[in-house]
Amino acid sequence: MPEERASKRYKPSADEVVNPYLADNQDDSDNIYTRSAPKKKLGFEKSSANGLQDAPLTNFVRHQTTAEQALKVEDGPLNPFNLKPLSQKYFDILKIRRDLPVHLQRQEFLDLYHSTQILVFVGETGSGKTTQIPQFVLFDDLPHLEGKMVACTQPRRVAAMSVAKRVADELDVNLGEEVGYSIRFEDNTSNRTILKYMTDGMLLREAMNDHNLDRYSCIILDEAHERTLATDILMGLLKEIALRRKELKIIIMSATLDAQKFQKYFHDAPLLAVPGRTHPVEIYYTPEYQRDYLEAAIQTVLQIHATEPSGDILLFLTGEEEIEDACRKISLEADELIRETDCGELKVYPLYGSLPPQQQQKIFDPAPGPRVKNGPPGRKIVVSTNIAETSLTIDGIVYVIDPGFSKQKVYNPRIRVESLLVAPISKASAQQRAGRAGRTRPGKCFRLYTEEAFKKELNEQSYPEILRSNLSSTVLELKKLGIDDLVHFDFMDPPAPETMMRALEELNYLACLDDDGNLTPLGRLASDFPLDPMLAVMLITSPEFYCSNEILSLTALLSVPSIFVRPNSARKKADEMKMTFRHVDGDHLTLLNVYHAFKSPEAQYNPAQWCYDHFLSLRSLQSADNVRLQLKRIMEKNDLDLISTPFEDPNYYTNVRRALTSGFFMQVAKKSSSGKHYITVKDNQDVLLHPSTVLEKESEWVVYNEFVLTTKNYIRTVTTIKPEWLFELAPAYFDINTFKKGDVKMSLERVKQKMEVARERAEKRARALNKNGGTKSRYT
DNA sequence: GAGCACTGC
Numbered sequence: 001m002p003e004e005r006a007s008k009r010y011k012p013s014a015d016e017v018v019n020p021y022l023a024d025n026q027d028d029s030d031n032i033y034t035r036s037a038p039k040k041k042l043g044f045e046k047s048s049a050n051g052l053q054d055a056p057l058t059n060f061v062r063h064q065t066t067a068e069q070a071l072k073v074e075d076g077p078l079n080p081f082n083l084k085p086l087s088q089k090y091f092d093i094l095k096i097r098r099d100l101p102v103h104l105q106r107q108e109f110l111d112l113y114h115s116t117q118i119l120v121f122v123g124e125t126g127s128g129k130t131t132q133i134p135q136f137v138l139f140d141d142l143p144h145l146e147g148k149m150v151a152c153t154q155p156r157r158v159a160a161m162s163v164a165k166r167v168a169d170e171l172d173v174n175l176g177e178e179v180g181y182s183i184r185f186e187d188n189t190s191n192r193t194i195l196k197y198m199t200d201g202m203l204l205r206e207a208m209n210d211h212n213l214d215r216y217s218c219i220i221l222d223e224a225h226e227r228t229l230a231t232d233i234l235m236g237l238l239k240e241i242a243l244r245r246k247e248l249k250i251i252i253m254s255a256t257l258d259a260q261k262f263q264k265y266f267h268d269a270p271l272l273a274v275p276g277r278t279h280p281v282e283i284y285y286t287p288e289y290q291r292d293y294l295e296a297a298i299q300t301v302l303q304i305h306a307t308e309p310s311g312d313i314l315l316f317l318t319g320e321e322e323i324e325d326a327c328r329k330i331s332l333e334a335d336e337l338i339r340e341t342d343c344g345e346l347k348v349y350p351l352y353g354s355l356p357p358q359q360q361q362k363i364f365d366p367a368p369g370p371r372v373k374n375g376p377p378g379r380k381i382v383v384s385t386n387i388a389e390t391s392l393t394i395d396g397i398v399y400v401i402d403p404g405f406s407k408q409k410v411y412n413p414r415i416r417v418e419s420l421l422v423a424p425i426s427k428a429s430a431q432q433r434a435g436r437a438g439r440t441r442p443g444k445c446f447r448l449y450t451e452e453a454f455k456k457e458l459n460e461q462s463y464p465e466i467l468r469s470n471l472s473s474t475v476l477e478l479k480k481l482g483i484d485d486l487v488h489f490d491f492m493d494p495p496a497p498e499t500m501m502r503a504l505e506e507l508n509y510l511a512c513l514d515d516d517g518n519l520t521p522l523g524r525l526a527s528d529f530p531l532d533p534m535l536a537v538m539l540i541t542s543p544e545f546y547c548s549n550e551i552l553s554l555t556a557l558l559s560v561p562s563i564f565v566r567p568n569s570a571r572k573k574a575d576e577m578k579m580t581f582r583h584v585d586g587d588h589l590t591l592l593n594v595y596h597a598f599k600s601p602e603a604q605y606n607p608a609q610w611c612y613d614h615f616l617s618l619r620s621l622q623s624a625d626n627v628r629l630q631l632k633r634i635m636e637k638n639d640l641d642l643i644s645t646p647f648e649d650p651n652y653y654t655n656v657r658r659a660l661t662s663g664f665f666m667q668v669a670k671k672s673s674s675g676k677h678y679i680t681v682k683d684n685q686d687v688l689l690h691p692s693t694v695l696e697k698e699s700e701w702v703v704y705n706e707f708v709l710t711t712k713n714y715i716r717t718v719t720t721i722k723p724e725w726l727f728e729l730a731p732a733y734f735d736i737n738t739f740k741k742g743d744v745k746m747s748l749e750r751v752k753q754k755m756e757v758a759r760e761r762a763e764k765r766a767r768a769l770n771k772n773g774g775t776k777s778r779y780t
Numbered sequence: 781g782a783g784c785a786c787t788g789c
Contacts, residue, residue: 156787184789201788230788320784354784386785407785420785465787473789530789561784630789691781710783 056080062142063114067107070139081144081171081178081194090172097170100128102274109136109272117242118250118269122259124276125435129253130154130222131167134195141218141249143194148217153200155228156391157183164188164197171195184530185626200230207234208480208527212241218249224262225254225428226390227464227492229474236490237481239266257428258461265492279438281400285451293403294322296448298329300401302337304446305346305379311398311443312367313381314388314436318407318422323350323383324568330381338371345371345378351392352385354561356619363394389432393439400437400445402430404458409468413498415683416506418470419709426462430454464493471495472533475503476512479519480527486517509666509733510537529634531555538663539631543641545659547652550592550644552635554656556628557591558705558717563620564692565611574615581614582694586702586719588660589653590694595624658729661721664703665730669715670723670744671700678702678715681744682733690716701726723751 056073057080074094076086097103102123112119113136123129134152143150154160164181173179180189182198189196200221207213219238224231238250252262256273263269290296297315304313317323327348334346345368351360368378382394386406406429407420425433430447437443447454466474475486483489486500507513510533512523519527526536535555542551557563566574581597583589594614597603598621603610611618635642645652661668669678669687675697678687689695690708695718705717726734726748736752739745 199788205789226787228787318785352784353786389786391786409785422785477789566783688781692783708783712782714782716782 055083057139057142060139060142062145063140065110065140067110070106070136073139079172080139082173084172086172089169093170097128097132100132101126101277102128102132105272105274106136109133110140112270112272113137113140113249113251116270117246117248118238118252118266120259120262120266120269120271121251121253122256122271122273123253124256124274124278125439126277127274129274130159130163131170133251133253134197134220135167135171137218137220137249137251138195143217146217149193149215150195150218150220151203151213151216152195152197152220152222153203153231153234154197155200155223155226155231157199158391159223160197160199161188167195167197185630200228200234204230204234204237204477205530207237208477211482212245213248214245216248218251220251220253222253223255224252225257227462227466229465229469232464232466232492233474233478233481235265235492237483239490255432257431261492278435279440279442281434281438281443281445283434284444284446285454286448287450289450289453290403290448293405293448294326297401297403298326298333300446300448301330301346301381302333304399304401305334305381306337306341306343308399308444310344310367310377310379311441312379312394312396313399313401314394314397315381315383315401316388316403316406316433317383317385318405319385320350320352320354323352323385326383330383342372342375344368344376347378347380349380349382350384351382351388353387360392363392367396388436389429394436395440397436397439398441398443400433400443401448402433402445403448404430404453408462409465411469411499413470413496413502415685415707416470416502417707417709418468424458426459427454428461430458466491466495467493469499471499471503472506473531475500476507476523476527476533479513479517479523484518506666507533509730510534510663512537525638528638529631531559531631534663534666535559536663538659539635540640541662542659543643545655545662546643546645547655547659548635548640548642548644550656551659552628552631552642553595553624554588554592554660555631556624557595558588559627560620560624561617563591563594563617563624565615565617567615570615577615579694583653584694584696585653585657586695586699587693587717588703588705588719589656591717592656595621657719657721658725660703660719661725662729664705665726665733667704667707667715668721668726669702669704669718670747673743679742679744680707680715682739684740684742684744685713687713687715689718690714692716693718695720723748724755727752727755 056078060069073080076091078084079086121129121133134150137150141150154163160181160183164179165175168175168179171179176188177190177192179195180193182189182196182202184199184202213219221231221234224235235252242248242250252266254262259271259273263271286296297317301313301315315326317326327350330348334348337343338345347368349363351363363382365380367380370377382388388394404424405422406425408423409418410421411418434445437445478486478489504513504517507523508515511520512526512533514520522537522540525540526533529536529539531539535558539551539555542548564574564578581590581593583593594616598607598616608618611621632642645655668681670681672679678689679685680687687707695702699720701721701723702718703721704715706715708714708716734748736745736748739748
């Protein structure tokens with residue numbers, strides 16, 4: 001079988017990593033990113049903010065320090081950042097740190113860092129870049145002298161938290177003081193903080209209110225190769241900020257693969273590459289195309305178990321159902337294998353995002369021991385989605401099986417639908433997967449496709465998220481970030497024009513942007529909420545419908561994973577339980593009912609038990625509570641009233657439905673004349689109500705929360721509305737002249753006529769009433 | 781009569 005080393009170890013030579021242009025022209029002002037600001041000598045003669053007169057850093061000159069200087073200070077005895085004596089634990093960790101590959105290149109890093117405003121840094125797994133580089137920067141940037149901070153972004157919350165904790169230990173400070181982290185719902189920093197780990201989304205949020213990110217002297221974007229939406233926007237933004245703030249330093253950190261693309265994007269920024277520390281992984285390909293990759297995967301598992309030395313297996317599949325199915329089959333076949341041969345026990349663990357945390361934890365259980373004394377040891381196999389590719393690391397994996405597929409989000413701007421499709425992975429992904437076999441010792445990766453297919457059919461990189469998403473939120477954010485000219489915004493990968501047009505159009509209908517594309521007051525308000533624009537607009541306008549408390553709850557519920565649990569073993573019971581919360585007018589109102597029940601004293605007495613009994617997800621309900629609180633604070637900050645229609649008022653639920661319509665008028669469907677399906681308004685797509693709905697089939701007009709494209713076109717989470725509301729609440733969108741001829745248009749015309757007649761009658765009645773003096777409910 | 785790859789504010 002053909003072989004290939006998955007993890008190459010290399011150290012780039014100097015001419016590979018140093019851009020000659022920059023090296024020769026360090027002070028050339030033509031290069032906009034070369035820093036040539038005067039170097040200040042920053043002594044401590046005067047009393048500095050921290051009173052560090054005898055501080056170990058006294059002789060450090062900002063942006064002129066050397067590795068040697070830093071090493072000496074690191075050796076103690078005083079902590080340079082809080083002047084306390086350094087602990088034994090600190091020195092123990094220091095030894096390990098000095099052993100990391102990145103340590104050898106500290107001076108090289110500083111030289112490059114001094115020479116440029118923007119630096120691209122490439123470090124493979126195990127190089128120590130995430131923990132060490134920000135510290136290298138700290139000793140050179142001395143942000144505390146300027147009242148600034150160094151920021152390091154991560155795509156995931158757990159990473160931001162755990163790395164911050166690690167680095168706080170390494171610097172011998174308390175987490176939240178000199179070193180802290182900031183993620184949604186939790187800001188663990190203080191006025192002493194000089195190094196802040198944070199999610200990329202969090203930094204983007206900060207940029208919305210601080211366009212120059214003035215509180216930072218250096219910004220490090222880590223894991224940039226993952227190309228999250230937030231990282232992509234931040235890169236474009238930082239490219240602009242760099243022009244306005246010549247003294248700001250920027251480091252883009254990435255795994256090897258597309259470093260050149262980053263360099264090129266940042267005006268040929270210099271590159272520093274540091275090797276990683278992983279074990280070699282042998283790659284095996286199948287000699288021919290595998291029609292049934294699931295079957296091939298199972299056979300490979302059994303073959304490894306029967307013939308390979310001990311070591312755990314990681315198998316990548318695409319989704320929950322496929323994984324559960326594979327786990328069952330593997331267990332059955334393994335039992336048979338054990339009966340027939342003398343091989344060890346095989347323990348099978350599924351792993352995917354929606355698995356309850358206790359079950360996710362099980363993957364870390366050690367592999368089973370031998371069945372008989374002196375027999376072959378047992379083995380564990382983890383069958384996982386992409387979650388094991390980046391988010392979760394399992395030590396002890398020696399064998400990886402990669403069928404070459406994953407579920408990927410795709411966006412179709414024409415019908416404005418995001419959906420999940422099973423598609424071939426990229427070469428970069430395949431390499432990442434293979435790398436999972438070499439974390440603790442040399443490993444093997446079995447690719448269930450041919451080498452030819454790998455070379456010719458797989459894309460180099462996965463498509464960045466920005467090319468696969470609905471961008472209405474992003475466009476609103478960009479506008480709030482002060483980017484007026486979106487067409488000329490320098491995206492690393494510009495999204496499809498149609499996607500941008502769709503987003504602008506949607507925001508215009510929502511009155512978040514005016515006809516010239518400028519942010520309206522409503523748009524500015526909406527951008528303050530971490531929500532999809534439609535949800536934000538619904539929430540902001542809800543006080544007008546006397547139900548902002550209810551819409552606040554509903555918005556939170558729609559922003560978290562499904563609160564309904566439906567175990568395979570008890571589907572019927574779960575469905576029955578759901579029906580006890582049912583509101584006939586639809587799923588949104590049913591969600592609200594569940595939430596209210598959850599908040600009742602009876603449920604709060606023992607929420608875990610209550611949720612279990614009612615087939616509800618405690619995790620989702622709690623996170624909805626969390627989101628609700630955050631949104632509530634933003635509402636209060638913006639003086640948006642929190643009000644309810646009295647529950648006894650007949651309009652209680654009607655008001656909620658009207659508020660819902662005011663945000664989701666673009667997601668309305670009407671029953672077809674045959675009554676067999678629904679048609680989406682304006683897009684004229686044939687859709688079906690999702691089988692999970694509690695809605696009765698008679699409803700003529702509905703709003704829906706999601707369009708899901710699976711085996712069929714479904715609309716999910718649906719509630720009935722009155723078509724009259726559409727003209728009343730979104731007259732610009734429901735301009736009959738803009739509709740294509742057909743079913744929907746005809747119905748809308750009839751509704752409009754009826755409304756005319758009713759209006760005339762009402763006027764007559766009103767004139768009569770006025771004479772006699774009438775009353776009106778204030779809640780409609 | 782079905783499903784929820786994974787993140788993030």
